[in-house]
Amino acid sequence: MTQPQGALLVGSIAFDDAERTMRTAATELGGLLRRIPDGEVGPRFHWIMFQPDVLGQAEGIERVGEERIPLRMLDARPLRVADGVDPREIRFPELGYARAARESYALFRRLREEGVIAPGMRFQVSLPTPLAVVGAFFPPEQRAAIEPAYREAMSREVEEILAAVPHEDLAVQWDLAVEFQIIEELPGGVAAWWDGAWAGVVERAAWGVDLVPHDVEVGLHLCYGDVAEKHFVEPRDAGNLVRFANAIADAARRVPAWVHLPVPIERDDDAFFSPLADLRLPEETELYLGLVHREDGAEGAQRRIAAAQRVVPRFGVATECGIGRAPAGTTEGILRTHAEVAAPW
Structure with missing residues (x-):
């Protein structure tokens, strides 16, 4: 078995600040990474769960329920368009992603100047799709009407990120x-x-892929969820992941720089990986398999690597989702597992 080449940090990392995230990632995995995220710190710690607090500020949007649903500093109550309000008239405030990117990029640049981050490394910004936020927080009967407003807001965020980061x-x-x-x-x-x-x-x-200009890398993290380190449903095999990746590659006008596919911890069998034989990614698109798991470390990752390599010889490694909610004290070990099972670029 040859080692996979390279690693991807999916996004969230269980540190409290972006500087510690970037310093640790650069130190532990520097030669394996082409991109470094900020760890999705602060209110972004639980992926999109901070968005209701943001969107609830918009005129014409109401929170559902009288009592807060506390999630650390957040209120996780869902949202609805108020009665009598035309969703086409709603304009959401800034979503918080561009502001976070500006702040974290300043750190990224300083750490690069200090020699902590290597030249040529890119600053990675992870974003949810509008579908995710609309589907998660608005009632079914309002989703079609409110989706364009959130898509417009996310477009503005991307424009601001593109203006702020070279x-x-x-x-x-x-x-x-x-x-x-x-x-x-x-x-x-x-x-x-x-x-x-x-x-x-x-x-x-495909809309999201094409929103990013050709001189900026764009990648896709395909995911079956991560609540208490569990998927919302375990995939029968990699078939739907492969079908989805192929469909996006065909539909988008530009080529993704990378695609990430999750691998459940218990799957080191040929049945799970065999659909990867049908994966049709462009030659320049990097494939990352999310087969690094906290619970069984390098030994388990190597079993899954061996099974995957019987179908796809070239790929990098990752966790199946972000590790922002991993148990305290486990983050460095999870990062080191990447380095134990993969070779640098």
Whole structure:
């Protein structure tokens, strides 16, 4: 078995500040990484769960329920368009992603000047798709009407990020998780609010890819969720992941720099990996398999690597999702596992 080449940090990392995240990632994994995220610190610690507090400030948007649903510093109550309000008239405030990117890029640049971050490394900004936020926080009967307003707000965020970070330093990752609730038709999960579930999720994902200009890297993190280190449903095999990745590659007008696919901890069998034989990514697109898991470290990762390599010989490694909610004291060990099982670029 040859070692995979390179590693991807999916996004969230369980440190409290961006400087510690970047310093630790650069020290532990420097030669394996082409991009470094800021760890999604502060209110972004639980992916999109801070968005209701932001969107609830918009005129015409109400919180659902009288009592707060506390999640550390956040209020996780969902949202609704108020009665009598035309969703087309709603303008959301800034979402917080561009502001965070500006602040973290200043740190990234300083650490590069200090020699901590190597020249040529890119600053990675991870973003949720509009589908995710709309599907997670608005009632089913309002999603179609409110989606354009949130898509417009996210477009403004991307424009601000592109203006703040030099394009040669920037990489944008779209996180696609709620999409797989729709694809898998998960009971009790988010359902499509349009006709033709597959076509709709692919069209929306391709929109995000094409929103990023060609001189900025764009990547895709395909995800089955991460609540208490568990998927919302375990994929039967990699079939839907492969189908989705192929469909986006065909639909988008530009080539993704990377695609990340999760691998459940218990899957080191040929049945899970065999659909990867049908993966049709462009030659220049990096493939990362999320087969690093905290619970079984390098030994478990190597079993999954061996199984994957029987189908796809070239890929890098990652965790199956971000590690922002990993147990305290485990982060450095998870990062070191990447270095134990993969070779530098």
